[in-house]
Amino acid sequence: MxxxxxxxxxxxxxxxxxxxxxxxxxxxxxxxxxxxxxxxxxxxxxxxxxxxxxxxxxxxxxxxxxxxxxxxxxxxSLSAIVDEARQLEAHRYLTGTALSLNQISELLGLSSQSAFTRCGHRWWGRPPSAIRATAFRARVAAPQ
Structure with a gap:
């Protein structure tokens, strides 16, 4: 205390x-x-x-x-502002790092990876793994 x-x-x-x-x-x-x-x-x-x-x-x-x-x-509301900040931070972690989904959920202050997955569906209409896969495909397909 x-x-x-x-x-x-x-x-x-x-x-x-x-x-x-x-x-x-x-x-x-x-x-x-x-x-x-x-x-x-x-x-x-x-x-x-x-x-x-x-x-x-x-x-x-x-x-x-x-x-x-x-x-x-x-x-x-403050909760909406915090939620938006979490969403932006989550997207940055998913597209710019190799952190595991569990590590990202911890960094976002979420209780579990499943909570992060639920947030991903709410934010983007799909799970965080799909956001990461899309970003990876875009990097691979980008001309060098």
Whole structure:
């Protein structure tokens, strides 16, 4: 428990330092485009896992309910933004590395390879192995 609290404290401090260095503020004009800012914060805070609502809201100096409400007005949510980040990262791993599907599922913070396969069907309409095979065929067929 103490280790988890120390990790959260360090992560929060790191998030504040990152955002302070970039001077991310939320004036009226920027609130209309909050989702891309949240996606950038999620990418910056990405470590072994994807950040949760509390960490992202704290990093953006918003109450978590305010962040939820603002994202809802834009027709999205933190879970949708994290899911999109996972999808992009998964595609990059599948097409640019030789990591096993199990290793990729672990890197994405998914509970198992079968969870990754279900996500692949939801994201691309086919399993991750098919995405990898298509990328491999495209590399082999590309003229040298």
């Amino acid at each position: 103490l280790v988890a609290m120390a990790f959260i404290s360090v992560a929060t401090t790191t998030a504040r330092q990152v955002l302070d260095s970039q001077d991310i503020g939320l004036d009226c004009a920027e609130r209309a485009r909050l989702a891309p800012q949240v996606a950038a914060v999620v990418a910056q805070l990405r470590g072994r896992t994807f950040p949760d609502l509390d960490l992202v809201a704290d990093a953006m100096r918003l109450h978590k309910r305010t962040l939820q409400r603002l994202l809802n007005r834009e027709g999205t």
